[in-house]
Amino acid sequence: MSDNSSARRAGSTRRAFLSTSAVAAAGIPLLADAGSAAASPLAGPRSDAGLRDMLKHVDPRRMEATVRRLVSFGTRHTASSQDDPVRGIGAATNWVYGQLQDIAATSRGAMTVQKQTFIQPVSSRIPVPTTITNVIATMTGAASPQRYYVVTGHLDSRVTDVLDFTSDAPGADDDASGVAVVLELARLFATRPRFPGTLVFATVAGEEQGLYGSAFMAQQMAASGADVQGMFSNDIVGASRAWDGTKPDPHTLRLFVEGIPTAATAAQISLMQSVGGENDGATHQLARFVSQAAPFELTGMNVRVIWRRDRYLRGSDHLSFQQHGYPAARFTEPRENFNHEHQNTQVVDGVQFGDLIDFVDFDYMARVAKVNGAALWSLATAPGTPKNLKIHTTPPGTLSGTNITTLSWDPGPEPDLVGYEVVLRETTAADWTSAVNVGNVTTVDLDIAKDNVQFGIRAVDSAGHRSPVAFPTTVA
Ligand SMILES: [Zn+2]
Numbered sequence: 030m031s032d033n034s035s036a037r038r039a040g041s042t043r044r045a046f047l048s049t050s051a052v053a054a055a056g057i058p059l060l061a062d063a064g065s066a067a068a069s070p071l072a073g074p075r076s077d078a079g080l081r082d083m084l085k086h087v088d089p090r091r092m093e094a095t096v097r098r099l100v101s102f103g104t105r106h107t108a109s110s111q112d113d114p115v116r117g118i119g120a121a122t123n124w125v126y127g128q129l130q131d132i133a134a135t136s137r138g139a140m141t142v143q144k145q146t147f148i149q150p151v152s153s154r155i156p157v158p159t160t161i162t163n164v165i166a167t168m169t170g171a172a173s174p175q176r177y178y179v180v181t182g183h184l185d186s187r188v189t190d191v192l193d194f195t196s197d198a199p200g201a202d203d204d205a206s207g208v209a210v211v212l213e214l215a216r217l218f219a220t221r222p223r224f225p226g227t228l229v230f231a232t233v234a235g236e237e238q239g240l241y242g243s244a245f246m247a248q249q250m251a252a253s254g255a256d257v258q259g260m261f262s263n264d265i266v267g268a269s270r271a272w273d274g275t276k277p278d279p280h281t282l283r284l285f286v287e288g289i290p291t292a293a294t295a296a297q298i299s300l301m302q303s304v305g306g307e308n309d310g311a312t313h314q315l316a317r318f319v320s321q322a323a324p325f326e327l328t329g330m331n332v333r334v335i336w337r338r339d340r341y342l343r344g345s346d347h348l349s350f351q352q353h354g355y356p357a358a359r360f361t362e363p364r365e366n367f368n369h370e371h372q373n374t375q376v377v378d379g380v381q382f383g384d385l386i387d388f389v390d391f392d393y394m395a396r397v398a399k400v401n402g403a404a405l406w407s408l409a410t411a412p413g414t415p416k417n418l419k420i421h422t423t424p425p426g427t428l429s430g431t432n433i434t435t436l437s438w439d440p441g442p443e444p445d446l447v448g449y450e451v452v453l454r455e456t457t458a459a460d461w462t463s464a465v466n467v468g469n470v471t472t473v474d475l476d477i478a479k480d481n482v483q484f485g486i487r488a489v490d491s492a493g494h495r496s497p498v499a500f501p502t503t504v505a
Contacts, residue, residue, distance in 0.1 A: 182207025
Protein backbone atom coordinates (compact mmCIF):
# COMPACT_ATOMS: atom_id res chain seq x y z
CA MET A 30 0.00 0.00 0.00
CA SER A 31 1.09 3.53 -0.67
CA ASP A 32 2.36 5.54 2.27
CA ASN A 33 -0.05 8.18 1.16
CA SER A 34 -3.21 6.18 1.36
CA SER A 35 -4.72 4.50 4.33
CA ALA A 36 -6.97 1.52 4.71
CA ARG A 37 -9.31 0.96 7.59
CA ARG A 38 -12.06 -1.44 8.45
CA ALA A 39 -15.53 0.02 8.26
CA GLY A 40 -17.87 -2.74 9.27
CA SER A 41 -17.08 -5.59 6.90
CA THR A 42 -15.84 -3.28 4.17
CA ARG A 43 -12.15 -2.81 3.62
CA ARG A 44 -11.74 0.79 2.70
CA ALA A 45 -8.97 3.11 1.53
CA PHE A 46 -8.76 6.83 1.08
CA LEU A 47 -6.88 8.31 -1.84
CA SER A 48 -6.25 11.98 -1.45
CA THR A 49 -5.18 14.57 -3.94
CA SER A 50 -1.89 14.85 -2.09
CA ALA A 51 -1.37 11.10 -2.33
CA VAL A 52 -1.94 11.24 -6.04
CA ALA A 53 0.41 14.18 -6.33
CA ALA A 54 3.06 12.32 -4.35
CA ALA A 55 2.68 9.39 -6.74
CA GLY A 56 3.58 11.78 -9.51
CA ILE A 57 0.37 11.48 -11.44
CA PRO A 58 0.95 13.71 -14.44
CA LEU A 59 -2.65 14.29 -15.33
CA LEU A 60 -3.68 16.22 -12.27
CA ALA A 61 -2.19 19.60 -12.83
CA ASP A 62 -4.22 21.11 -10.04
CA ALA A 63 -2.59 18.72 -7.59
CA GLY A 64 0.72 20.40 -8.21
CA SER A 65 2.51 17.34 -9.54
CA ALA A 66 5.40 17.74 -11.90
CA ALA A 67 7.06 14.45 -12.76
CA ALA A 68 5.36 11.99 -15.06
CA SER A 69 4.90 8.51 -13.64
CA PRO A 70 4.73 5.80 -16.29
CA LEU A 71 2.26 3.05 -15.63
CA ALA A 72 3.94 -0.06 -14.30
CA GLY A 73 3.23 -2.85 -16.75
CA PRO A 74 2.91 -6.54 -16.02
CA ARG A 75 6.12 -8.40 -15.48
CA SER A 76 7.28 -10.84 -18.12
CA ASP A 77 7.75 -14.10 -16.26
CA ALA A 78 10.93 -16.06 -16.90
CA GLY A 79 8.75 -19.03 -17.80
CA LEU A 80 6.98 -16.99 -20.46
CA ARG A 81 10.24 -15.83 -21.97
CA ASP A 82 11.43 -19.41 -22.10
CA MET A 83 8.20 -20.64 -23.70
CA LEU A 84 8.30 -18.00 -26.42
CA LYS A 85 11.80 -19.10 -27.40
CA HIS A 86 10.30 -22.42 -28.39
CA VAL A 87 7.76 -21.07 -30.88
CA ASP A 88 8.73 -22.99 -34.00
CA PRO A 89 8.00 -21.46 -37.44
CA ARG A 90 8.96 -24.71 -39.20
CA ARG A 91 6.35 -26.64 -37.23
CA MET A 92 3.78 -23.97 -38.06
CA GLU A 93 4.74 -24.26 -41.72
CA ALA A 94 4.17 -28.01 -41.55
CA THR A 95 0.70 -27.37 -40.11
CA VAL A 96 -0.23 -24.97 -42.90
CA ARG A 97 1.09 -27.36 -45.57
CA ARG A 98 -0.89 -30.23 -44.10
CA LEU A 99 -4.09 -28.18 -43.97
CA VAL A 100 -3.66 -27.03 -47.58
CA SER A 101 -3.16 -30.67 -48.60
CA PHE A 102 -6.82 -31.44 -47.81
CA GLY A 103 -7.68 -29.64 -51.07
CA THR A 104 -10.68 -27.83 -49.70
CA ARG A 105 -11.91 -27.30 -46.16
CA HIS A 106 -15.22 -25.85 -47.25
CA THR A 107 -17.99 -26.38 -44.72
CA ALA A 108 -20.08 -28.32 -47.25
CA SER A 109 -17.17 -30.47 -48.48
CA SER A 110 -16.92 -34.15 -47.62
CA GLN A 111 -17.28 -35.19 -43.99
CA ASP A 112 -16.02 -38.75 -44.59
CA ASP A 113 -13.51 -38.71 -47.42
CA PRO A 114 -10.26 -39.77 -45.69
CA VAL A 115 -8.02 -37.42 -47.66
CA ARG A 116 -10.04 -34.47 -49.00
CA GLY A 117 -12.44 -32.08 -47.31
CA ILE A 118 -13.42 -30.64 -43.99
CA GLY A 119 -13.99 -34.03 -42.34
CA ALA A 120 -10.44 -35.22 -42.98
CA ALA A 121 -9.03 -31.87 -41.87
CA THR A 122 -11.09 -31.96 -38.67
CA ASN A 123 -9.89 -35.47 -37.86
CA TRP A 124 -6.30 -34.42 -38.43
CA VAL A 125 -6.61 -31.42 -36.08
CA TYR A 126 -8.32 -33.62 -33.49
CA GLY A 127 -5.42 -36.08 -33.66
CA GLN A 128 -2.88 -33.29 -33.32
CA LEU A 129 -4.56 -31.86 -30.26
CA GLN A 130 -4.93 -35.32 -28.71
CA ASP A 131 -1.19 -35.88 -29.13
CA ILE A 132 -0.54 -32.51 -27.53
CA ALA A 133 -2.92 -33.22 -24.63
CA ALA A 134 -1.03 -36.46 -23.99
CA THR A 135 1.96 -34.33 -22.98
CA SER A 136 -0.02 -32.30 -20.44
CA ARG A 137 -0.05 -34.75 -17.51
CA GLY A 138 -3.84 -34.67 -17.53
CA ALA A 139 -4.23 -30.89 -17.56
CA MET A 140 -5.59 -30.69 -21.12
CA THR A 141 -8.63 -32.43 -22.58
CA VAL A 142 -9.83 -32.42 -26.19
CA GLN A 143 -13.35 -32.60 -27.53
CA LYS A 144 -15.07 -32.54 -30.88
CA GLN A 145 -18.02 -30.23 -30.53
CA THR A 146 -20.44 -31.25 -33.27
CA PHE A 147 -23.84 -29.87 -34.18
CA ILE A 148 -26.17 -29.68 -37.18
CA GLN A 149 -26.45 -26.21 -38.66
CA PRO A 150 -29.92 -25.64 -40.15
CA VAL A 151 -30.46 -24.22 -43.62
CA SER A 152 -29.57 -20.57 -44.16
CA SER A 153 -28.55 -18.39 -47.08
CA ARG A 154 -25.08 -19.93 -47.05
CA ILE A 155 -26.08 -23.41 -45.83
CA PRO A 156 -28.19 -25.07 -48.58
CA VAL A 157 -28.84 -28.27 -46.60
CA PRO A 158 -28.59 -29.08 -42.90
CA THR A 159 -24.85 -29.47 -42.36
CA THR A 160 -22.68 -31.03 -39.69
CA ILE A 161 -20.22 -28.53 -38.24
CA THR A 162 -17.46 -29.56 -35.85
CA ASN A 163 -15.25 -27.44 -33.63
CA VAL A 164 -12.21 -29.04 -32.00
CA ILE A 165 -11.60 -27.69 -28.52
CA ALA A 166 -8.61 -28.29 -26.24
CA THR A 167 -9.15 -27.10 -22.70
CA MET A 168 -6.35 -26.68 -20.15
CA THR A 169 -8.23 -26.40 -16.93
CA GLY A 170 -7.13 -23.72 -14.47
CA ALA A 171 -5.84 -24.70 -11.06
CA ALA A 172 -7.23 -21.90 -8.90
CA SER A 173 -9.99 -20.30 -10.97
CA PRO A 174 -11.20 -22.94 -13.43
CA GLN A 175 -14.38 -21.01 -14.27
CA ARG A 176 -12.31 -18.10 -15.55
CA TYR A 177 -11.67 -18.70 -19.26
CA TYR A 178 -9.33 -17.29 -21.90
CA VAL A 179 -10.06 -18.49 -25.43
CA VAL A 180 -7.99 -18.42 -28.61
CA THR A 181 -9.36 -19.54 -31.98
CA GLY A 182 -8.54 -19.95 -35.64
CA HIS A 183 -11.10 -21.17 -38.16
CA LEU A 184 -10.57 -24.41 -40.00
CA ASP A 185 -12.91 -23.92 -42.95
CA SER A 186 -11.93 -22.27 -46.24
CA ARG A 187 -13.67 -20.91 -49.32
CA VAL A 188 -13.22 -19.59 -52.87
CA THR A 189 -14.98 -16.84 -54.83
CA ASP A 190 -18.42 -18.46 -54.67
CA VAL A 191 -19.11 -19.06 -51.01
CA LEU A 192 -21.28 -22.06 -51.94
CA ASP A 193 -18.59 -23.73 -54.10
CA PHE A 194 -17.55 -26.72 -52.04
CA THR A 195 -15.66 -28.68 -54.70
CA SER A 196 -12.98 -26.35 -56.06
CA ASP A 197 -9.58 -26.28 -54.40
CA ALA A 198 -9.70 -23.79 -51.52
CA PRO A 199 -6.21 -23.85 -50.00
CA GLY A 200 -6.96 -21.24 -47.36
CA ALA A 201 -3.31 -20.94 -46.40
CA ASP A 202 -3.71 -17.49 -44.90
CA ASP A 203 -7.49 -17.62 -44.29
CA ASP A 204 -7.25 -19.36 -42.02
CA ALA A 205 -4.71 -22.15 -41.85
CA SER A 206 -2.46 -19.46 -40.39
CA GLY A 207 -4.81 -19.01 -37.44
CA VAL A 208 -5.12 -22.76 -36.93
CA ALA A 209 -1.32 -23.04 -36.95
CA VAL A 210 -1.16 -20.38 -34.23
CA VAL A 211 -3.71 -22.28 -32.12
CA LEU A 212 -1.94 -25.64 -32.48
CA GLU A 213 1.46 -24.13 -31.72
CA LEU A 214 0.14 -22.41 -28.60
CA ALA A 215 -1.57 -25.59 -27.41
CA ARG A 216 1.68 -27.50 -27.87
CA LEU A 217 3.70 -24.96 -25.90
CA PHE A 218 1.23 -24.40 -23.08
CA ALA A 219 0.42 -28.09 -22.57
CA THR A 220 3.72 -28.91 -20.90
CA ARG A 221 3.68 -25.92 -18.55
CA PRO A 222 2.41 -26.07 -14.98
CA ARG A 223 -1.29 -25.34 -14.74
CA PHE A 224 -2.25 -21.71 -14.70
CA PRO A 225 -4.76 -20.16 -12.28
CA GLY A 226 -7.25 -19.54 -15.11
CA THR A 227 -8.46 -21.95 -17.80
CA LEU A 228 -7.03 -21.74 -21.33
CA VAL A 229 -9.04 -22.87 -24.36
CA PHE A 230 -7.38 -23.56 -27.73
CA ALA A 231 -10.01 -24.08 -30.39
CA THR A 232 -10.38 -24.53 -34.11
CA VAL A 233 -13.85 -23.41 -35.09
CA ALA A 234 -15.67 -24.19 -38.32
CA GLY A 235 -18.37 -22.73 -40.53
CA GLU A 236 -16.83 -19.25 -40.23
CA GLU A 237 -17.12 -18.38 -43.90
CA GLN A 238 -20.77 -19.47 -43.97
CA GLY A 239 -21.74 -17.20 -41.06
CA LEU A 240 -19.55 -17.66 -37.96
CA TYR A 241 -21.59 -20.76 -37.15
CA GLY A 242 -18.98 -22.79 -35.29
CA SER A 243 -17.91 -19.98 -32.99
CA ALA A 244 -21.53 -18.94 -32.45
CA PHE A 245 -22.33 -22.44 -31.21
CA MET A 246 -19.20 -22.59 -29.06
CA ALA A 247 -19.82 -19.20 -27.45
CA GLN A 248 -23.47 -20.04 -26.87
CA GLN A 249 -22.48 -23.31 -25.17
CA MET A 250 -19.97 -21.51 -22.95
CA ALA A 251 -22.50 -18.84 -22.00
CA ALA A 252 -25.14 -21.49 -21.23
CA SER A 253 -22.71 -23.26 -18.91
CA GLY A 254 -21.95 -20.03 -17.06
CA ALA A 255 -18.34 -19.84 -18.24
CA ASP A 256 -16.73 -16.56 -17.23
CA VAL A 257 -14.85 -15.75 -20.43
CA GLN A 258 -12.62 -12.79 -19.58
CA GLY A 259 -10.72 -12.69 -22.86
CA MET A 260 -11.07 -14.16 -26.36
CA PHE A 261 -8.91 -13.75 -29.46
CA SER A 262 -9.77 -14.72 -33.01
CA ASN A 263 -6.68 -15.23 -35.15
CA ASP A 264 -8.00 -14.85 -38.67
CA ILE A 265 -5.70 -14.06 -41.63
CA VAL A 266 -2.50 -13.80 -39.60
CA GLY A 267 -0.06 -15.27 -42.09
CA ALA A 268 1.17 -12.61 -44.48
CA SER A 269 3.34 -9.59 -43.92
CA ARG A 270 3.29 -8.22 -47.46
CA ALA A 271 1.34 -5.09 -48.30
CA TRP A 272 -1.59 -5.09 -50.68
CA ASP A 273 0.68 -4.22 -53.60
CA GLY A 274 3.16 -6.90 -52.69
CA THR A 275 6.06 -4.52 -52.43
CA LYS A 276 6.26 -3.30 -48.87
CA PRO A 277 6.66 -6.00 -46.27
CA ASP A 278 5.50 -4.94 -42.83
CA PRO A 279 6.59 -8.02 -40.92
CA HIS A 280 6.56 -6.53 -37.44
CA THR A 281 3.00 -5.18 -37.21
CA LEU A 282 -0.10 -7.10 -36.14
CA ARG A 283 -3.49 -5.45 -36.03
CA LEU A 284 -5.82 -5.98 -33.09
CA PHE A 285 -9.41 -4.94 -33.78
CA VAL A 286 -11.47 -4.06 -30.71
CA GLU A 287 -15.08 -2.98 -30.55
CA GLY A 288 -16.03 0.39 -29.07
CA ILE A 289 -19.56 0.30 -27.70
CA PRO A 290 -19.90 -3.36 -26.70
CA THR A 291 -21.98 -5.36 -29.15
CA ALA A 292 -24.14 -6.81 -26.37
CA ALA A 293 -24.66 -3.55 -24.47
CA THR A 294 -28.24 -2.88 -23.43
CA ALA A 295 -29.94 0.45 -24.01
CA ALA A 296 -29.45 1.25 -20.33
CA GLN A 297 -25.75 0.42 -20.50
CA ILE A 298 -25.30 2.58 -23.59
CA SER A 299 -27.12 5.39 -21.86
CA LEU A 300 -24.73 5.12 -18.91
CA MET A 301 -21.71 5.18 -21.24
CA GLN A 302 -23.04 8.29 -22.89
CA SER A 303 -23.65 9.87 -19.52
CA VAL A 304 -20.22 9.25 -18.05
CA GLY A 305 -18.05 9.29 -21.18
CA GLY A 306 -17.46 5.55 -21.09
CA GLU A 307 -17.55 5.02 -24.85
CA ASN A 308 -13.89 4.05 -24.96
CA ASP A 309 -13.89 1.94 -21.82
CA GLY A 310 -15.74 -1.22 -22.71
CA ALA A 311 -14.22 -4.50 -21.53
CA THR A 312 -12.72 -5.19 -24.96
CA HIS A 313 -10.80 -1.92 -24.92
CA GLN A 314 -9.43 -2.86 -21.49
CA LEU A 315 -8.42 -6.23 -22.95
CA ALA A 316 -6.53 -4.50 -25.77
CA ARG A 317 -4.76 -2.24 -23.27
CA PHE A 318 -3.73 -5.34 -21.36
CA VAL A 319 -2.39 -6.99 -24.52
CA SER A 320 -0.35 -3.92 -25.41
CA GLN A 321 1.42 -4.17 -22.08
CA ALA A 322 1.69 -7.95 -21.86
CA ALA A 323 3.06 -8.44 -25.38
CA PRO A 324 5.63 -5.70 -25.98
CA PHE A 325 7.89 -5.67 -29.03
CA GLU A 326 10.96 -6.60 -27.03
CA LEU A 327 9.24 -9.84 -26.05
CA THR A 328 7.54 -10.76 -29.33
CA GLY A 329 9.25 -8.86 -32.15
CA MET A 330 5.84 -7.51 -33.08
CA ASN A 331 4.13 -4.17 -32.68
CA VAL A 332 0.48 -4.60 -31.80
CA ARG A 333 -1.47 -1.95 -33.66
CA VAL A 334 -4.71 -1.59 -31.73
CA ILE A 335 -7.59 -0.35 -33.86
CA TRP A 336 -10.75 0.91 -32.19
CA ARG A 337 -13.14 -0.77 -34.58
CA ARG A 338 -14.99 -4.07 -34.21
CA ASP A 339 -13.45 -5.41 -37.40
CA ARG A 340 -12.44 -4.18 -40.83
CA TYR A 341 -15.18 -2.35 -42.75
CA LEU A 342 -18.15 -4.65 -43.29
CA ARG A 343 -16.12 -7.69 -42.23
CA GLY A 344 -16.22 -9.97 -39.24
CA SER A 345 -14.72 -12.99 -37.57
CA ASP A 346 -15.32 -15.34 -34.68
CA HIS A 347 -14.76 -12.72 -31.99
CA LEU A 348 -18.19 -11.34 -32.91
CA SER A 349 -19.76 -14.57 -31.68
CA PHE A 350 -18.24 -14.05 -28.25
CA GLN A 351 -19.10 -10.35 -28.18
CA GLN A 352 -22.74 -11.36 -28.65
CA HIS A 353 -22.61 -12.81 -25.14
CA GLY A 354 -20.93 -9.79 -23.60
CA TYR A 355 -17.49 -11.37 -23.49
CA PRO A 356 -14.43 -9.19 -24.17
CA ALA A 357 -13.27 -10.49 -27.55
CA ALA A 358 -10.93 -9.15 -30.22
CA ARG A 359 -9.44 -10.04 -33.59
CA PHE A 360 -5.83 -10.32 -34.60
CA THR A 361 -5.07 -9.91 -38.29
CA GLU A 362 -2.12 -9.09 -40.54
CA PRO A 363 -1.16 -5.46 -41.22
CA ARG A 364 -2.45 -4.93 -44.79
CA GLU A 365 -4.39 -7.58 -46.62
CA ASN A 366 -3.98 -8.58 -50.21
CA PHE A 367 -7.54 -9.19 -51.33
CA ASN A 368 -6.37 -11.10 -54.41
CA HIS A 369 -5.40 -13.84 -51.98
CA GLU A 370 -8.61 -14.05 -49.94
CA HIS A 371 -11.88 -15.72 -50.91
CA GLN A 372 -10.64 -16.16 -54.48
CA ASN A 373 -10.50 -19.01 -56.96
CA THR A 374 -6.95 -20.10 -57.61
CA GLN A 375 -6.28 -18.72 -61.07
CA VAL A 376 -4.09 -16.36 -63.07
CA VAL A 377 -5.88 -13.40 -64.61
CA ASP A 378 -3.95 -10.98 -66.81
CA GLY A 379 -0.73 -12.26 -65.35
CA VAL A 380 -1.90 -11.79 -61.75
CA GLN A 381 -2.06 -14.82 -59.47
CA PHE A 382 -5.25 -15.03 -57.44
CA GLY A 383 -5.89 -17.48 -54.63
CA ASP A 384 -5.01 -18.15 -50.99
CA LEU A 385 -1.78 -19.99 -51.75
CA ILE A 386 0.95 -21.08 -49.42
CA ASP A 387 3.48 -19.06 -51.46
CA PHE A 388 2.06 -15.86 -50.00
CA VAL A 389 2.42 -16.64 -46.31
CA ASP A 390 5.39 -15.89 -44.07
CA PHE A 391 6.06 -18.46 -41.38
CA ASP A 392 8.39 -16.26 -39.34
CA TYR A 393 5.65 -13.65 -39.23
CA MET A 394 3.17 -16.29 -38.12
CA ALA A 395 5.56 -17.31 -35.34
CA ARG A 396 5.60 -13.74 -34.05
CA VAL A 397 1.79 -13.76 -34.09
CA ALA A 398 1.92 -16.87 -31.91
CA LYS A 399 4.27 -15.04 -29.53
CA VAL A 400 1.86 -12.13 -29.15
CA ASN A 401 -1.01 -14.48 -28.40
CA GLY A 402 1.18 -16.56 -26.11
CA ALA A 403 2.30 -13.55 -24.08
CA ALA A 404 -1.26 -12.27 -23.77
CA LEU A 405 -2.75 -15.63 -22.78
CA TRP A 406 0.03 -16.42 -20.33
CA SER A 407 -0.34 -13.06 -18.61
CA LEU A 408 -4.13 -13.24 -18.51
CA ALA A 409 -4.26 -16.78 -17.14
CA THR A 410 -1.54 -16.04 -14.57
CA ALA A 411 -2.79 -12.71 -13.25
CA PRO A 412 -5.83 -12.25 -11.03
CA GLY A 413 -9.16 -12.01 -12.80
CA THR A 414 -10.65 -8.67 -13.76
CA PRO A 415 -12.34 -7.14 -10.69
CA LYS A 416 -16.11 -7.64 -10.66
CA ASN A 417 -19.06 -5.41 -9.95
CA LEU A 418 -17.14 -2.15 -9.88
CA LYS A 419 -19.42 0.70 -8.88
CA ILE A 420 -18.82 4.40 -8.74
CA HIS A 421 -20.69 6.25 -6.03
CA THR A 422 -20.96 9.92 -6.77
CA THR A 423 -22.52 10.78 -3.45
CA PRO A 424 -21.14 8.34 -0.87
CA PRO A 425 -23.32 7.58 2.16
CA GLY A 426 -22.98 10.29 4.76
CA THR A 427 -21.84 12.94 2.32
CA LEU A 428 -23.76 15.81 0.88
CA SER A 429 -24.43 15.96 -2.80
CA GLY A 430 -21.98 18.02 -4.79
CA THR A 431 -18.88 16.63 -3.14
CA ASN A 432 -15.76 15.98 -5.10
CA ILE A 433 -15.23 12.80 -3.11
CA THR A 434 -15.85 9.75 -5.28
CA THR A 435 -16.21 6.25 -3.91
CA LEU A 436 -15.36 3.13 -5.88
CA SER A 437 -16.46 -0.26 -4.59
CA TRP A 438 -16.07 -3.76 -5.99
CA ASP A 439 -16.30 -7.41 -5.08
CA PRO A 440 -13.24 -9.03 -3.50
CA GLY A 441 -11.39 -11.32 -5.90
CA PRO A 442 -11.23 -15.04 -5.07
CA GLU A 443 -7.53 -15.60 -5.81
CA PRO A 444 -5.53 -16.81 -2.78
CA ASP A 445 -2.40 -14.88 -3.86
CA LEU A 446 -4.23 -11.62 -4.46
CA VAL A 447 -2.57 -8.90 -2.39
CA GLY A 448 -4.43 -5.76 -3.37
CA TYR A 449 -5.68 -3.33 -5.93
CA GLU A 450 -4.57 -0.34 -7.93
CA VAL A 451 -6.63 2.62 -9.00
CA VAL A 452 -5.66 3.50 -12.57
CA LEU A 453 -6.26 6.92 -14.06
CA ARG A 454 -5.89 8.82 -17.27
CA GLU A 455 -7.04 11.94 -18.99
CA THR A 456 -10.34 11.31 -20.75
CA THR A 457 -8.65 11.89 -24.10
CA ALA A 458 -5.73 9.52 -23.48
CA ALA A 459 -5.88 6.22 -25.33
CA ASP A 460 -4.41 4.21 -22.48
CA TRP A 461 -4.11 4.37 -18.71
CA THR A 462 -1.24 6.57 -17.66
CA SER A 463 -1.07 6.20 -13.88
CA ALA A 464 -1.67 3.66 -11.19
CA VAL A 465 -1.85 4.10 -7.43
CA ASN A 466 -1.67 1.16 -5.03
CA VAL A 467 -4.57 1.35 -2.56
CA GLY A 468 -3.90 -1.90 -0.73
CA ASN A 469 -6.14 -4.90 -0.14
CA VAL A 470 -9.45 -3.07 0.06
CA THR A 471 -12.80 -3.28 -1.70
CA THR A 472 -13.74 0.36 -1.34
CA VAL A 473 -11.75 3.48 -1.98
CA ASP A 474 -12.74 7.11 -1.47
CA LEU A 475 -11.08 9.36 -3.99
CA ASP A 476 -10.58 13.03 -3.37
CA ILE A 477 -10.02 13.64 -7.05
CA ALA A 478 -12.21 15.67 -9.37
CA LYS A 479 -13.92 12.74 -11.05
CA ASP A 480 -15.45 14.86 -13.77
CA ASN A 481 -12.05 15.45 -15.34
CA VAL A 482 -10.49 11.98 -15.59
CA GLN A 483 -11.23 8.27 -16.10
CA PHE A 484 -10.87 5.80 -13.24
CA GLY A 485 -10.50 2.06 -13.20
CA ILE A 486 -9.41 -0.71 -10.84
CA ARG A 487 -7.08 -3.63 -11.33
CA ALA A 488 -6.07 -6.47 -9.06
CA VAL A 489 -2.47 -7.33 -8.13
CA ASP A 490 -1.07 -10.65 -6.92
CA SER A 491 1.91 -11.37 -4.69
CA ALA A 492 4.22 -11.76 -7.70
CA GLY A 493 3.18 -8.38 -9.11
CA HIS A 494 0.91 -9.66 -11.89
CA ARG A 495 -1.84 -7.18 -12.70
CA SER A 496 -5.31 -8.03 -13.99
CA PRO A 497 -7.02 -6.25 -16.85
CA VAL A 498 -8.70 -3.05 -15.74
CA ALA A 499 -12.32 -2.95 -14.67
CA PHE A 500 -14.22 0.19 -15.55
CA PRO A 501 -17.27 1.17 -13.48
CA THR A 502 -20.44 -0.24 -14.99
CA THR A 503 -22.76 1.10 -12.32
CA VAL A 504 -23.18 4.64 -11.06
CA ALA A 505 -24.89 4.93 -7.72
ZN1 LIG B 1 -11.19 -15.93 -42.16
